[in-house]
Amino acid sequence: MPRKKATTKKNLKKAEKKPTEVKKRRAKQFQTVRGMRDILPQDQPYWQRIRRAIDKIANDYNYQRIDTPVVEFRELFERSTGSSTDIVEKEMFKFKTRGGDDVCLRPEGTPAVVRSYIQHGMQSYPKPVKLFYTGSMYRYDRPQEGRYREFFQFGFEAIGEQDAILDTQLIQLSLRVFKILGLKNISLQLNSIGCKECRPNYNKLLVSYFNNRKKSLCMDCKKRLKKNPLRILDCKEEKCTQVVHQAPQTIDHLCDECKDHFTMLLESLDEIEVPYTLNPKLVRGLDYYTKTVFEFWPKEEEDGAQSSLGGGGRYDYLSKILGGNQTPGVGFACGMDRLVLEMERQNVKAYYPPMPKVYLAQLGDLAKKKSLKIFEELERSGIMVAESFGRGNLCTQLRQANQLDAGIVLICGQREALDETVILKDMESGSQEVITFNKVVVEVKKRLKKMNKNVIRKMK
RNA sequence: GCGACUAUAGUUCAAUGGUAGAACACUGGUUUGUGGUACCAGCUACGAGGGUUCGAUUCCCUCUAGUCGCCCCA
Numbered sequence: 001m002p003r004k005k006a007t008t009k010k011n012l013k014k015a016e017k018k019p020t021e022v023k024k025r026r027a028k029q030f031q032t033v034r035g036m037r038d039i040l041p042q043d044q045p046y047w048q049r050i051r052r053a054i055d056k057i058a059n060d061y062n063y064q065r066i067d068t069p070v071v072e073f074r075e076l077f078e079r080s081t082g083s084s085t086d087i088v089e090k091e092m093f094k095f096k097t098r099g100g101d102d103v104c105l106r107p108e109g110t111p112a113v114v115r116s117y118i119q120h121g122m123q124s125y126p127k128p129v130k131l132f133y134t135g136s137m138y139r140y141d142r143p144q145e146g147r148y149r150e151f152f153q154f155g156f157e158a159i160g161e162q163d164a165i166l167d168t169q170l171i172q173l174s175l176r177v178f179k180i181l182g183l184k185n186i187s188l189q190l191n192s193i194g195c196k197e198c199r200p201n202y203n204k205l206l207v208s209y210f211n212n213r214k215k216s217l218c219m220d221c222k223k224r225l226k227k228n229p230l231r232i233l234d235c236k237e238e239k240c241t242q243v244v245h246q247a248p249q250t251i252d253h254l255c256d257e258c259k260d261h262f263t264m265l266l267e268s269l270d271e272i273e274v275p276y277t278l279n280p281k282l283v284r285g286l287d288y289y290t291k292t293v294f295e296f297w298p299k300e301e302e303d304g305a306q307s308s309l310g311g312g313g314r315y316d317y318l319s320k321i322l323g324g325n326q327t328p329g330v331g332f333a334c335g336m337d338r339l340v341l342e343m344e345r346q347n348v349k350a351y352y353p354p355m356p357k358v359y360l361a362q363l364g365d366l367a368k369k370k371s372l373k374i375f376e377e378l379e380r381s382g383i384m385v386a387e388s389f390g391r392g393n394l395c396t397q398l399r400q401a402n403q404l405d406a407g408i409v410l411i412c413g414q415r416e417a418l419d420e421t422v423i424l425k426d427m428e429s430g431s432q433e434v435i436t437f438n439k440v441v442v443e444v445k446k447r448l449k450k451m452n453k454n455v456i457r458k459m460k
Numbered sequence: 461g462c463g464a465c466u467a468u469a470g471u472u473c474a475a476u477g478g479u480a481g482a483a484c485a486c487u488g489g490u491u492u493g494u495g496g497u498a499c500c501a502g503c504u505a506c507g508a509g510g511g512u513u514c515g516a517u518u519c520c521c522u523c524u525a526g527u528c529g530c531c532c533c534a
Contacts, residue, residue, distance in 0.1 A: 029507090034525070086532050090461075108534085137534075142461075144528065151534060220531085236531075285533065295533095310534065335534030363493060396488085398495035413493060427495070 035141070035149025045350030046340045052351060053180040054134060054154050061173050063132040063156055068112040070136065074104045080111040080321055082287025084227045091139040093149075105138035108286075109155045110315065110331050111322065117159055118324035127160030128329075134336070146307050146338045155312075155333035159319070162328035164264035167292045167314060170332050172272055174296065174310065181339065182348040185299035186309065188274065191250060191282040192262040193230065195290045195316065198255035203229055205248050216243045230283045249280040261291055288321065289313040292330065298342055309342060310334030356384035357451065358444055359401035363394055363413040370417045374410065374440060381441045383448070401427065407451050408444060 032038060039047060058065065074094050081088050093105040106112055113131055116122075122129050134154040143149060156173060158166050171188065178186050194202055206229045210217060217225070218237040225232065233244055254262060269276055276294075284293045295311035312332030319327035343350070358378065362371040368389055378385045386404050391397055394411070401409045411423040411432075422440060425432040426447070435443050 031507095031525080091532080139533080141532065142530095143526085147533075153534060308534070333534070338534060361494090392492085393488090394493050395490095395495075400495085402495045409495085411494075415493085423494090425494080430495085432494090 033149075035143040037148060037150075043340070045352050046343050047336065048353070049181060049343075049349075049351035050154075050336055050339055051134070053177050054132070056180065057173055057177050058132045058156070060176075061130070061156075061169070063130040066113060066116060066131045066133050067135065068106075068109070068116055068133065070105055070138075071103050072106050072112055072115070074102045076111050076115055076322070077104065077107060080114070080288050080318055081108065082228075085285050085287060087139060087285065091141050093138045093140055106135075107139050108137055109133055109135065109153055109333055110157060110288075111318070113155070113157050113331075114159065114315075114318050114324070114329065115322055117327075118319060118322055122159070123325055123327065125160075128158045128166060129160050130156070130158050132156045146335075146341050148337060152336040153333045154336060155331060157329060157331035159329040160327055161330075162261075162314075162316060164261045164292070165268055167265050167330050168268040168272070168274075170312065170330055171269065171274065171294060174312075174332050174334065175274065177334070178296070178309075181343060183339075183342055183346060185346075187297050187299050188276040189279040189282050189295045189297055189308075190265075190276045191279050191293050192254060192258060192265075192291050193250050193283055193289060193293055193313075194254050194258050198253060198258055199290075202248070202250060202253040205253065206230070206232075209247055210243070213243045216240070228287075231285065233281045233283050234285075244281065250283075251278070251280065258291055265292060284311060284313060288315040288318045290316045294332075296334070298345075307338060309338050354384065355404065356386040357407045357448060358383060358385045359397070359404060359406035359409045360385050360387040361394060361397035361401065361409055361411045362387075362389065363392060363411075364417065367412040367414060367417040370420075370437075371412050374412065374422065374437065377441055378444065381445070383441070383444055408447055410440065410444070 057063075074092070077088050077092065083089065087107045092107055095103060097103055113133060117129060117131075132155065134152065136150050137153050138150055140149060141147060156170060158170060175186075175188070193199065207225060210221075210225055210229065210232060214222065214225070216239050217232070218235065218240050221232045221235050221237070221240050224235075230250075232240060233247065235241065235244065251262065266276075282293055282295060283289075284295070291314040293311070293313035295308040297308050310333055312330070314328070314330040316328040317326070318329060319325060360371055360375055360378075362368050371387070371389065375385055375387060386401070386406060388397055388400055391400075394413075398409065407427055409425040409427060411425060413423075416422050416434070420437045421434050422437070423432050424435055424440075424443060424447070
């Protein structure tokens with residue numbers, strides 16, 4: 001028989017000589033848009049562990065959840081993140097709505113949170129206003145490992161307080177998240193880039209320094225010299241890094257206020273025994289940062305510094321820039337995709353939700369209907385039940401129960417359905433007994449308790 | 461945006477200028493009411509489009525996608 005089938009198929013294929021016709025019949029196979037991906041059930045345990053960690057820390061540190069739209073006005077990011085930054089200049093997904101609004105998919109979270117803060121009058125809330133979010137961000141960049149066009153971030157923002165102790169607390173909180181996730185060897189890179197009092201002076205110094213060495217700079221940095229000289233410091237081009245090595249450092253040219261702020265930060269970090277690396281090249285790519293900036297790097301990459309897990313800093317003028325009151329703030333964002341990657345690298349355990357210990361097998365139409373009812377009763381009593389109502393064959397159902405490692409199988413066949421009973425089968429011993437419908441919940445609960453005790457005994 | 465490499469079942473991999481095999485997974489079965497093992501069967505693939513050729517999954521080109529580096533960052 002199968003041979004015949006095969007030959008007919010082949011003949012059919014040969015008959016369909018015109019390839020275009022074959023293709024016409026076949027529906028288009030869709031796939032994800034470039035740089036966007038599905039996160040499949042088998043990957044979810046990692047994500048779930050991250051989500052749980054974030055919820056716990058948010059709760060412990062009194063941060064409240066905020067969700068903002070994926071679509072925002074383009075100008076929001078142009079004004080805050082900065083129109084000369086790579087993120088805004090070349091990586092935004094931007095489009096016009098039917099109504100003619102210039103919008104974009106959010107490339108990062110902080111400006112949206114601050115926008116919301118202003119829009120909803122959170123200035124009147126007790127300070128600091130502590131908010132956290134998780135969500136997808138979008139950047140039109142070339143995808144590679146740990147870099148996607150749609151990626152997921154969580155972030156914590158503390159708005160309305162300028163004390164450096166909040167910066168420290170935010171770092172402490174971030175490290176707690178890594179700790180809870182079981183991640184080791186993460187280094188804290190730290191710098192201060194000053195405020196509007198001291199930055200202009202420093203910028204002048206920097207410009208004159210680089211102007212004298214203009215020939216040694218790469219093309220991009222020649223542009224940066226005019227637009228954003230600070231960014232030359234974190235250029236990875238070899239000829240630039242050599243020049244940068246001798247360049248004046250931000251922390252040597254801070255005003256008194258910034259210096260005190262930074263000192264307080266370092267002292268408080270020492271107090272909670274958090275090691276850090278002072279990194280004069282760390283400036284971060286976004287325009288709104290002031291004073292404190294920091295990043296978290298997986299340790300192996302400390303010298304190469306290719307991809308950071310997360311980072312943040314202080315943004316004391318952001319609210320003002322977006323039309324609100326002068327309100328200081330400090331925030332931190334972390335890439336969840338990269339956390340998952342790092343968890344896999346470090347062989348961290350994922351989070352596996354509890355599995356049902358009871359399997360409900362059924363035979364025949366009447367039993368199917370009755371099983372639905374039994375299932376609901378068990379579910380309402382908080383008992384997790386697995387089933388496969390689509391199957392009619394006991395053999396496969398038991399096989400599946402076994403695969404799922406269910407300790408108890410409830411069998412309801414034609415006979416039992418008529419008698420309003422089920423067979424309760426203990427999968428370990430293989431013994432079974434008949435019980436009536438109204439005793440199912442009680443009996444199953446009893447058995448589960450016993451099973452739990454046995455498990456504990458075995459572990460001891 | 462630039463450069464390098466790759467593209468075969470759901471997954472991991474083969475073979476081949478004459479249209480493709482395996483393993484695992486999945487579905488069903490081994491007298492339609494009893495699991496773990498075993499056995500049998502089924503399902504499903506040459507990324508898309510051009511060119512060279514009698515004939516291309518195989519050689520060449522373009523595109524698309526993926527991976528990696530640069531850049532950027534999360």
